[in-house]
Amino acid sequence: MNWIEIGRLDDIPRLGSRVIATELGDIAVFRNSADEVFALRDRCPHRGGPLSQGIVHGRRVTCPLHNWVIGLEDGEAVAPDVGCVKAFELRQEAGRLYLALPAVAEPSLPAAMEG
Amino acid sequence: MTREKLVLIGNGMAGVRALEELLKLAPDKYEITVFGAEPHGNYNRILLSPVLASEKTIDEIMLNDEQWYVDNGITLHKGKRVVEIDRVHRRVVATDGTVASYDRLILATGSEPFILPVPGHDLDGVVSFRDIHDVDAMLAASREYGKAVVIGGGLLGLEAANGLLKQGMAVTVVHLPDTLMERQLDRVAAGLLQRELESRGFRFLMSHQTEAILGEDRVTGVRFSNGTEIEADLVVMAVGIRPSFALAKDAGLHCERGVVVSDTLQTFDPRIYAVGECVQHRGQTYGLVAPLFEQAKVCANHLAEMGIARYEGSVTSTKLKVTGIDLFSAGDFNGDDSTEQMIFQDAARGVYKKLVIREGHIVGVVLYGDTIDGAWYFQLMRDATEIGDIREHLLFGQAHVGDSGHGDDKGRVAAMPDNTEICGCNGVCKGEIVKAIAEKKLFTLEDVRAHTKASASCGSCTGLVEDLIATTLGGDYSQTPSRKPMCPCTEHTHDEVRTAIVEQGIRTMPAVFETLAWKTPDGCHACRPALNYYLLCAWPGEYQDDNQSRYINERAHGNIQKDGTYSVVPRIWGGVTTPNELRAIADVADKCAVPTVKITGGQRIDLLGVKKEHLPRMWGDLSAAGFVSGHAYGKALRTVKTCVGSEWCRFGTQDSTGLGIQLEQMTWGSWTPHKFKMAVSGCPRNCAEATIKDLGIVCVDSGYELHIGGNGGVKVRATDFLCKVDTEAEVFEYTGAFMQLYREEARYLERTAPWVERVGLTHVKACLVEDAEQRKALHARFLESQRHAQHDPWKARAEGVDAHEFTPMHRIAG
Numbered sequence: 001m002n003w004i005e006i007g008r009l010d011d012i013p014r015l016g017s018r019v020i021a022t023e024l025g026d027i028a029v030f031r032n033s034a035d036e037v038f039a040l041r042d043r044c045p046h047r048g049g050p051l052s053q054g055i056v057h058g059r060r061v062t063c064p065l066h067n068w069v070i071g072l073e074d075g076e077a078v079a080p081d082v083g084c085v086k087a088f089e090l091r092q093e094a095g096r097l098y099l100a101l102p103a104v105a106e107p108s109l110p111a112a113m114e115g
Numbered sequence: 116m117t118r119e120k121l122v123l124i125g126n127g128m129a130g131v132r133a134l135e136e137l138l139k140l141a142p143d144k145y146e147i148t149v150f151g152a153e154p155h156g157n158y159n160r161i162l163l164s165p166v167l168a169s170e171k172t173i174d175e176i177m178l179n180d181e182q183w184y185v186d187n188g189i190t191l192h193k194g195k196r197v198v199e200i201d202r203v204h205r206r207v208v209a210t211d212g213t214v215a216s217y218d219r220l221i222l223a224t225g226s227e228p229f230i231l232p233v234p235g236h237d238l239d240g241v242v243s244f245r246d247i248h249d250v251d252a253m254l255a256a257s258r259e260y261g262k263a264v265v266i267g268g269g270l271l272g273l274e275a276a277n278g279l280l281k282q283g284m285a286v287t288v289v290h291l292p293d294t295l296m297e298r299q300l301d302r303v304a305a306g307l308l309q310r311e312l313e314s315r316g317f318r319f320l321m322s323h324q325t326e327a328i329l330g331e332d333r334v335t336g337v338r339f340s341n342g343t344e345i346e347a348d349l350v351v352m353a354v355g356i357r358p359s360f361a362l363a364k365d366a367g368l369h370c371e372r373g374v375v376v377s378d379t380l381q382t383f384d385p386r387i388y389a390v391g392e393c394v395q396h397r398g399q400t401y402g403l404v405a406p407l408f409e410q411a412k413v414c415a416n417h418l419a420e421m422g423i424a425r426y427e428g429s430v431t432s433t434k435l436k437v438t439g440i441d442l443f444s445a446g447d448f449n450g451d452d453s454t455e456q457m458i459f460q461d462a463a464r465g466v467y468k469k470l471v472i473r474e475g476h477i478v479g480v481v482l483y484g485d486t487i488d489g490a491w492y493f494q495l496m497r498d499a500t501e502i503g504d505i506r507e508h509l510l511f512g513q514a515h516v517g518d519s520g521h522g523d524d525k526g527r528v529a530a531m532p533d534n535t536e537i538c539g540c541n542g543v544c545k546g547e548i549v550k551a552i553a554e555k556k557l558f559t560l561e562d563v564r565a566h567t568k569a570s571a572s573c574g575s576c577t578g579l580v581e582d583l584i585a586t587t588l589g590g591d592y593s594q595t596p597s598r599k600p601m602c603p604c605t606e607h608t609h610d611e612v613r614t615a616i617v618e619q620g621i622r623t624m625p626a627v628f629e630t631l632a633w634k635t636p637d638g639c640h641a642c643r644p645a646l647n648y649y650l651l652c653a654w655p656g657e658y659q660d661d662n663q664s665r666y667i668n669e670r671a672h673g674n675i676q677k678d679g680t681y682s683v684v685p686r687i688w689g690g691v692t693t694p695n696e697l698r699a700i701a702d703v704a705d706k707c708a709v710p711t712v713k714i715t716g717g718q719r720i721d722l723l724g725v726k727k728e729h730l731p732r733m734w735g736d737l738s739a740a741g742f743v744s745g746h747a748y749g750k751a752l753r754t755v756k757t758c759v760g761s762e763w764c765r766f767g768t769q770d771s772t773g774l775g776i777q778l779e780q781m782t783w784g785s786w787t788p789h790k791f792k793m794a795v796s797g798c799p800r801n802c803a804e805a806t807i808k809d810l811g812i813v814c815v816d817s818g819y820e821l822h823i824g825g826n827g828g829v830k831v832r833a834t835d836f837l838c839k840v841d842t843e844a845e846v847f848e849y850t851g852a853f854m855q856l857y858r859e860e861a862r863y864l865e866r867t868a869p870w871v872e873r874v875g876l877t878h879v880k881a882c883l884v885e886d887a888e889q890r891k892a893l894h895a896r897f898l899e900s901q902r903h904a905q906h907d908p909w910k911a912r913a914e915g916v917d918a919h920e921f922t923p924m925h926r927i928a929g
């Protein structure tokens with residue numbers, strides 16, 4: 001596992017999201033009203049909508065395309081919708097954010113990114 | 116933490132619904148124990164009628180089987196009747212001696228069927244129609260015997276008779292009054308119903324009073340007060356129900372015709388709540404599930420200590436669950452000296468419709484043979500909508516009120532084949548919806564939307580879906596409650612929230628959450644955009660717009676496309692452009708390699724498929740060429756379409772193009788509850804299609820006709836004529852005033868068409884045409900709010916505002 005520094009908490013608007021661009025696709029990082037942070041692959045399990053563009057509330061985000069609601073902790077769609085998007089570990093230390101990505105050499109990365 | 120103890124007496128529809136609502140709000144708050152006199156889990160009592168008619172089985176009507184109680188950690192004592200409530204020690208005692216103590220208690224004991232106290236009422240073969248036990252008794256009798264008598268020609272009696280007839284018995288219905296269902300139907304409708312039922316084999320003895328049930332051990336016949344007798348092997352008493360409150364009364368709780376409760380469903384002992392048919396609220400008792408479910412919701416809200424919901428009584432409507440008979444009734448269907456009636460009758464089709472009107476509002480409805488508009492009339496009745504303007508079309512139904520369009524196919528839903536597509540947006544067929552309702556035990560429109568997505572997008576099929584719920588379940592509880600909370604985060608309606616914001620001077624979103632006791636820490640995708648709008652409208656120039664509460668289109672100032680790219684539509688004032696402008700657009704499209712350039716349906720040009728990161732750069736170029744945002748993405752002023760008008764056209768009466776441009780310059784940038792479109796046509800040939808716009812202006816030789824509330828979208832609605840004015844100055848004043856009235860009064864996401872239909876054209880005219888002072892004040896408020904709104908968001912972003920919105924936070928290579 002690689003911990004990569006991606007920026008500061010204040011780079012993400014409260015109740016908002018930013019995108020981390022990777023070669024294997026975007027990862028959305030979210031910040032809620034309690035300053036908790038979460039990271040999900042930026043692809044809705046429904047039809048691939050960019051979750052980073054959704055409205056964040058509580059520990060959830062609503063997809064901008066067809067209003068599925070996705071849990072930020074585990075990437076699970078809220079019932080009755082069914083689906084899951086890959087969640088990544090995101091750590092805060094002294095206002096800095098670190099994202100856990102599988103080590104580059106690990107062959108499992110592409111699979112993981114499929115979410 | 117030790118949990119408080121909650122005991123429910125009565126394992127029926129209202130009580131268990133209260134538990135379900137409570138578990139949603141506070142799943143761990145209570146340790147719950149349930150006592151039920153019946154030896155079953157909770158079932159859908161309403162569907163006993165189809166069970167009796169062999170259209171459904173008992174398994175199919177279970178709502179909560181025993182596993183549900185286990186899964187939710189609830190102790191169920193089934194088959195145990197509570198015989199004592201000991202309020203001093205706070206415990207209840209059941210027939211078999213089981214004791215349970217409580218911190219809070221819910222009484223939901225329902226009703227008992229009323230048994231006529233005539234000789235022989237306790238003979239074998241005399242039954243009521245209330246529970247599974249009764250249905251089993253009737254089914255058993257129908258296998259052995261042939262002649263049934265049903266006493267009571269009301270809803271229950273007729274459904275019982277129908278079932279027994281289906282089981283092959285010869286059935287006579289005995290009724291004391293001279294018309295059927297006299298509590299729901301007027302004489303004409305009752306007559307039509309009786310004839311229809313007779314043709315299906317029902318026999319009726321009207322105006323007959325039962326004097327005795329005959330027989331030694333088992334019933335053999337019935338004697339009437341006029342001396343006549345008929346034979347019977349089975350007698351079903353369906354003469355009415357009585358709320359069961361003996362238990363409550365013995366415990367010293369105040370009871371009248373039922374257990375008396377407050378608006379929070381509390382009895383005189385605040386630890387004890389009561390819901391359902393056993394309750395008397397504001398002098399009313401109810402015998403249909405819709406109001407009971409509303410009570411359950413409020414009760415749960417208080418048990419969860421949300422403490423804000425109130426139950427204020429319900430208006431109910433009735434349908435009869437006899438397959439193939441369409442009947443609907445609500446309110447004061449007989450009327451009196453202060454009412455007038457509108458009646459439509461088509462004997463050949465067996466259709467009868469009656470509306471009872473008092474002071475311009477519907478107060479009662481009876482429909483027979485064609486009930487497709489029942490839900491609509493009911494809505495008009497509950498919303499107290501002024502019907503003056505739609506009066507001449509009212510009886511023909513909603514489809515005739517000046518519009519037509521997709522999803523309005525008023526074919527009988529019941530008769531549609533299963534593969535008929537009901538929801539065109541999400542491709543959901545009738546069969547899927549019916550299956551979900553049955554298998555997933557769905558009761559409400561919200562449930563069906565969540566599970567099937569039908570009616571969850573554009574909403575044009577809502578009426579059809581509601582009808583499907585009604586025909587599938589039989590009951591009438593499908594209809595959207597009149598008092599609809601904004602979203603699951605609150606109990607308050609749009610109107611209540613809005614009034615609170617203005618009257619209590621609430622100025623920020625956290626203050627709304629706090630003052631109005633929101634259930635979630637920061638709302639959801641449904642309420643936040645609405646609140647943001649209400650605050651913005653109430654406090655122009657002062658309220659700080661909250662970007663994170665705006666839908667992405669309005670946050671990124673472009674329309675998100677299905678692949679996550681955006682579209683860019685620059686404003687083209689009144690649809691008039693220049694070679695230079697076109698060149699600038701062409702240059703931008705070339706420079707940014709825009710994949711698609713399209714002329715829109717709104718007289719302008721759409722650049723589609725732009726990556727989000729490229730937006731500010733593109734906007735910079737467009738801004739340099741003099742363009743501003745077209746707000747094609749916003750709940751805001753969209754386009755003002757124009758025709759060429761008197762400048763060129765040989766028929767033009769006024770300068771429609773120039774007027775349209777001035778209107779667009781006055782109104783652009785304004786945020787509205789939903790999008791707002793205008794058009795100006797130079798003569799009544801109306802080439803700009805002004806009569807399907809939110810505000811349309813048709814120029815005539817002597818001035819300008821103003822038309823409002825049109826819509827060319829999901830449901831086409833032609834405008835209503837507001838008034839005619841003489842000068843352009845007046846057009847501006849009326850436009851500003853109309854937009855401001857709409858901005859201040861409509862609910863978020865309500866277009867002008869449904870808003871005008873809800874409040875009535877009369878109201879709009881009263882504010883704008885008849886009251887010059889109010890019109891001027893509205894116009895002034897509009898202009899004031901425009902002072903703060905007319906800043907081009909594109910230019911600002913091209914210059915660096917919200918830069919974080921358009922750039923990745925970090926790039927990880929490799």
Ligand code: SRM
Binds near residue numbers: 682713720
């Ligand atoms: C681009 C355009 C289609 C086109 O290629 O011509 C368009 C595109 C969209 N329309 Fe439209 N509508 C466009 C003219 C219309 C018109 C015609 C008109 O304005 O004269 C109508 C019917 C007139 C009316 O509104 O009464 C129209 C009725 C709708 C509706 C139904 C509204 C209703 O009240 O029933 C929606 C859905 C909604 O707003 O909730 C909608 C929604 C949409 C959305 C925003 C759907 C969405 O949420 O993504 C589409 C955005 C695509 C995009 O990214 O640009 N669009 N849409 C037109 C833009 C006009 C412009 O210059 O701004």
Ligand SMILES: Cc1cc2nc3c(=O)[nH]c(=O)nc-3n(C[C@H](O)[C@H](O)[C@H](O)COP(=O)(O)OP(=O)(O)OC[C@H]3O[C@@H](n4cnc5c(N)ncnc54)[C@H](O)[C@@H]3O)c2cc1C
Binds near residue numbers: 128196
């Ligand atoms: C055949 C039939 C058809 C109907 N059709 C419709 C319809 O189409 N539309 C509609 O809206 N409504 C209809 N209704 C009415 C609807 O079913 C009732 O309004 C609803 O069930 C009442 O709910 P409740 O919880 O108040 O009472 P119930 O559902 O009757 O529940 C009360 C429960 O409490 C139990 N109980 C009572 N006293 C005690 C005690 N001391 N200890 C333990 N348990 C006790 C009872 O055994 C019962 O199980 C119909 C009713 C019947 C019988």
Ligand code: SF4
């Ligand atoms: S542009 Fe309008 S009509 Fe066309 S698909 Fe989109 S919403 Fe539907």
Ligand code: FES
Binds near residue numbers: 044046067
């Ligand atoms: S793509 Fe997210 S809800 Fe459809």
